[in-house]
Amino acid sequence: MTRKHPSFRVKLLRQLRPWHRRIGIFSTLLVMFIAISGVLINHSNHLALDSAQVKQSWLLDYYGIKAPTEISIYQQSPHKLVSAGNQVWLDEQLILEANSLVLAVTAYNNMLVAVDASHLYLMSAQGDLLETQDSATGLPPHIQSLGLQQHLWLKTQSGLFVADSDLIDWSETQPLAAIPWVKALDNANNAEVAEQIRSSRLHWERVLLDLHSGRFFGSFGPWLMDLVALSLIIMSLTGCYIWLQQKPAKVRKRKK
Structure with missing residues (x-):
């Protein structure tokens, strides 16, 4: 008896099946990841992912987020009052981005007051x-420090100024006693505060969005998403071909 060689269709099916399985496993894992991350993003408000801070140092480093270096703590309780460069933080909430370096922050008459060199x-x-x-509202220019002695005081290059009770008019004058100028607290844990501020600049919702879209992987990300799409296309085509070739003969005849 002569041995019958497999036809081209049979050879092709033998080649397609293992590749179909491999591509299927690869694309299934990625599709599951995209689906899960998509569900988490859709419910990020309910899961508090939009406010959950990323505390992993390696992830913060990956995003290029560095801890601020110019940290000054002015109040520890009942709320922590901190300046970091041109920013002012109340506990873990960013409340002000000043025009330049913040020189001092203090509580005054149920308010918070901050100054930079000109505001x-x-x-x-x-x-x-x-x-x-x-200066357009009458504030003295070239501020150097902020003081508090019944009223608010400003030390400037041209002298000392005191505000009226409504904080509208500023008058140049000489104090009768030494002014207690607002200064940062000594022996405060600036390193811990710096890490808290650093963590507050990245939330898990942003990380999930970047992972879901592929932006997390930089320039390689779009290619990865394209690879997922191509894998699904190949899987669909090879799956349809394998299914059609394995259909019972009666079904194929009925189609004809």
């Missing part, structure tokens, strides 16, 4: 910005 910022006790003063 004074008035905020509510909850951190809402109420008013910004500058």
Whole structure:
């Protein structure tokens, strides 16, 4: 008896089956990941992912987020009041981004007051910005320090100024006693605060969005998503071909 060689169709099926399985496993894992991350993103508000801070140092390093270096703690309780560069933080909430380096922050008459070299910022006790003063509103320029002695005081290059009770007018004058200028607390744990601020700049919702879209992997990300799409296309085509070739003869005849 002569041995019958398998036809081209049989050879092709033998080649397609293992590749169909491999591509299926690969694409299934990626599709599951995309589906799960998509569900998490859709419910990020309910899961509090939009406010959950990333505390893993390696992930913060990957995003290029560095801890601020110019940390000053002005108050520890009942709420932590911190300046970091041109920012002011109330506990873990960013409440102000000043025009330049923040020189001092203090509580005053149920408000929070911050100054940089040319602006004074008035905020509510909850951190809402109420008013910004500058030279156009009569604020003395070239501020060096902020003081508190019944009224607010400013030390500038041209002298000392005191505000009225409504914080509208500033008058140049000489104090009767030494002014207690606002200074940062000594022996405060600046390193811990710096890490808290660093963590607050990245939330898990952003990480999931970047993973879901492929942006997390940089320039390789779009190619990865393209590879997933191509895998699904190949799987669909090879699956349809294998199914059609394995259909019973009666079904195929009925189609004809």
